[in-house]
Amino acid sequence: MDLMQQARASSTFNPTKLTVIIYDNEATVRARRAAFHRVEDALGLLDNMKLPHIYSGLDREGLYLEGVRRARVITNDMITHGHSHFQWLNERYQICNSSPFGMNFLMFRRTIELQGTVEQRRYWLQEIDQMRINGAYAQTELGHGTFVRGIETTATFDVDTDTFTIHCPTPTSVKYWPGGLGFSCSHAIVAARLITHGKDHGVHMFIVQIRSLEDFAPVHGVELGDLGMKMAYNGTCNGYARFNYLRVPRSSLLAAHAQVARDGTYCQAQAKVGTLPLSKRVYSTMLDTRRNIVRCVAFGLAQAATIAARYSIVREQGRLMFSDAAEEEETAIIKYKSQHYRLLSLIAQSYAILFAAKDFDFRYDQLVREQENDDHARLPFMHALSTGLKAWATTIASAGATEARKMCGGHGFVALSGLPEIEGSVSATATFEGENYVMWQQLVVYLFKQVRASCAGQNVDAEVKDYIGGVRLYLSDGASPPRIQSCDKKTLFDGSTLVLIYKKRSQRALAAAYSSYRDMCNRSSAAEAWNACMMTSLAAGQAFVEYIVLESFMKRTSPSVTRDAPVSQALSHLFSLFALTTITSPTPSFAAGSFVEHGLLTPDELNEIRVHINELLTSLLPNIAALTDAWDFTDSSLCSALGCKDGNVYERLLSWTRQLPANSGRAVEKAWEASEGIEEFFKASRL
């Protein structure tokens, strides 16, 4: 704890200034703190020496009931105090679908908003907002995820009864995975193929009651259940729903964009002038979801890094190789270069993701304003960028959370450290809301289209016009890219030089990928060519996102933005560290050597970079506590015996361990009770 105080005292800046930057303004910092305090107080989580209930070895049911308990308090607080602090992040800073009531306000509500008629919206939205119902978003099926057109559940219209029959005809068509669906929802949006008069009109959305409001039992014609234990999110009941000829009224179809008449006639309403067509609005919703995921994983990674930082500050273990044999004191593990390096790399990544998210938010707000004026020109670019950012941020954060957990050694492997739960919940983001390998491809398809348009003399989106122009330079003559002009040490480590290196590297990678694809197209179908070149293309997409992220990070380091010189200096160091370590230890891809391979950097420059990284690590070491404290996590939200602010690791870990219910002795008695002595116990006369 003494070590922890020293680590804080060494900071070169005031961490609360950075907290305000992270949460945008002081008012939000205050409001969030107040909301966290109320919720944690109501849940009895304020005493950080008390074993958190979720770690008490609960079974599936116990974990779910604890999730309900937490969700109730949070929902109450949000409705009572009229805020949305927990809409995406819950009280443990995990993404909202760790709560069985989380989807009600997100996917469930939004789909009705987007696809409901005026009457449907008038009725359902207030039911939702006051939580008189709780909704799930049931799209994914056992056999169908990303590819929505593959959905098999049917909604067949019956003219005689004026109803749809919702039915799952096969095992693969069972709805599987929707958050809250297992035990917690009274209603669900169900994606199903609309069939009238024997004709399949494709997938449409239906609002369906799935449980009785009297006793909460599943309605007749629906089988509901939970998927069992997951790596994380066990406080909610991701579930399955098997529809067996469930009849629902015709009004169940969300009918803003397509209607079924009383006689079964199907018609699609034209998008009215001045409003956004459905497809574009669906895109916008996806954008919104993805930007929230990007922001959330910044917090997830920061949580893991905060725990690892605090543990590394107070954990003393062993001594440096070759150190004086007489030296008896052990060394704090943060002082080992490997730990020091890994920790600061993760901290830098968490800020890189956060600032990329903020920059995207800024662009998103602009887009929303433009779309209100019927200008959708930037939607394709924004959609592509959102896929790339989502894929990149969730990949980085997931690997980083794992790394942070491993940095805490054996103690990190135990649930009490809080790290397995954080690792699991961050890891899930690589899959949900668009599997990352699908996301990367969508970005590259967009970039290829822009290159092709540019080559054909057609319009290129304004956001990438200059960038694609640079790509074409490498395309047209196949020349090696020009070296960055000046490479004396001072300039090499300049922010703008680094951004330029990232830009040129990604342009070269994109040109190479596009050339391969184009050449391959001459020999095979476009689909085969795409598949053959995929790994190179994905590497180009990744390089593009890393360039964008670096640019976003650089902007945020400027004193004109931070309004605090010491904060700016620390962030500048962190920016350089992020840029340079991504060069020396690139994100895994099929072209990980591309900084070197493309002749952008010489071996000598790489050596200079390694030396400079060491200098940056030294400069940043005194700020590790401040850079992690700045995220303003409460002890309860970290929920970690290793990561509380006071650094009192050992006493807390021991105390929590001793409070575990299994240690009351019953487990041993149960294991023992069938035995008639020690030999029987081990050898098991009764298996």
Place this chain on the structure above:
Amino acid sequence: MDLMQQARASSTFNPTKLTVIIYDNEATVRARRAAFHRVEDALGLLDNMKLPHIYSGLDREGLYLEGVRRARVITNDMITHGHSHFQWLNERYQICNSSPFGMNFLMFRRTIELQGTVEQRRYWLQEIDQMRINGAYAQTELGHGTFVRGIETTATFDVDTDTFTIHCPTPTSVKYWPGGLGFSCSHAIVAARLITHGKDHGVHMFIVQIRSLEDFAPVHGVELGDLGMKMAYNGTCNGYARFNYLRVPRSSLLAAHAQVARDGTYCQAQAKVGTLPLSKRVYSTMLDTRRNIVRCVAFGLAQAATIAARYSIVREQGRLMFSDAAEEEETAIIKYKSQHYRLLSLIAQSYAILFAAKDFDFRYDQLVREQENDDHARLPFMHALSTGLKAWATTIASAGATEARKMCGGHGFVALSGLPEIEGSVSATATFEGENYVMWQQLVVYLFKQVRASCAGQNVDAEVKDYIGGVRLYLSDGASPPRIQSCDKKTLFDGSTLVLIYKKRSQRALAAAYSSYRDMCNRSSAAEAWNACMMTSLAAGQAFVEYIVLESFMKRTSPSVTRDAPVSQALSHLFSLFALTTITSPTPSFAAGSFVEHGLLTPDELNEIRVHINELLTSLLPNIAALTDAWDFTDSSLCSALGCKDGNVYERLLSWTRQLPANSGRAVEKAWEASEGIEEFFKASRL
């Protein structure tokens, strides 16, 4: 399932031939199969449509009791049938310390064997072998892991009573983490500082009874408990022990190498001529443990890859980008290049680890024979290699298991997939039995010593003499390494060329790391210099291990070794894929670009490599089922709804889900029961 049959039919070799290679001979294959069948039958695990009990949402106690049940059956089978198939790998192919009885036969037994007197061995070893007792190995403390000298628990000799008093003086000295210690052990080896007449003689080993053999309650003076839920290994009770002035007889000290006389006089016995000194025997034990870990993680990664392969073969999802819009059929995900690439990379890695383990075993057996003749010359090299292999294999396998799980999307995140458990258990190996960053350092310290000896004209170990000679070439004149002579396409992809590239790359990296360290030593202490250069040094160690691993892999592809031409061809392709993908997508390190950076490969050659990788992927695609089937995993050991041999993924996943006890309805009733209606349910009048 049709797809699964096709995938098997396309194989170019007979997988059972590869099975024999994996398990060394046919007799072992048969014996293992028989043992698995007996055990799975006794445990009721043969019906693969039945939900495995461990997935039924058990609480901490339930998971432990299931672990006891499994351990009893396994132990019975091993004792009854006199085999050791489950000594390191249990019936789920996880490392032995997933069983509460696992340490009895390993660390507990070995320490007595190594450090017990003749009398102590005579008494204890037969107690252990017949499992009349069950032992833990209690070394690690809450505050002390890798650094044994830091251990705080004391064993103070009292002349009056002729006893030692075992005591934990601080929270950090509480024994924390030993396998089985929580609920399952009657005895423990306790590492404690031996104190006589006020003098501290350092850490010694004591054999201590910790539970009554009558009722299994902890003996007076010991508090025992479990650490709670972990990411994996929840079938055993990693535990803590807090000694509070526990008195044990003087005979508790394992006294082969140090004794305390009746009057408290301490003396260390000299190592007798012709026997191995204790320190060397301890090293040998560590070697043995590490080689087993390396082998085990090959199986762990192969399990994850097998599940991902089978799922990828039968999972159909979406269509290729740019594919014909009229095309209605979905595509099996194995056909997407990214999935295809990732899967085969993982399969190649699992074989690379296995063959490296086999090669190490071969060297180890040789060493044991030499040591029996008092020749310990190869011990330092073997110890260094064991540290490097352990660090490398566990890093690769852990990242690979995570990758395999992510490749199964959302379904991989659910416990029923079996992947979270495999991922967690493989991941733990990066930490236990030597934290990987400590391991890497030990390897590099050894390599540096050899370089220094060579520079000083002193003896260099025979195993690395030629290698270190090559390192010195780069050291003496600082010259760029000579390019590999011939680089026409055929030669570039030759096995021996690839091994040479790896060798030269690692020599160059080691020379660079050593130079930096040596230069830094002129400016600071050796310890500071070591720390400053650590990241570069670790990268050099990693490059060295990758060279050794590649060499081991190549040897195994030869028809003279496999005795089967089609198997040799498939393994050769896999070898090339491993070598080339490790070049294009290097293992993350501080010098990931080192293949390119050191001028070993030109950009044109890298492009050729990428093209060749694509060809290899195409050649290997028909063999994916065979390459994973060859590991001969039983359905029950994979314990995965996604990975059973028949490929009947969806029906099994749905069936297991419906069998989950939580879906019997109690969870909903419990959540509902305090409510007086839907609004109360959600809004929680009763929190």
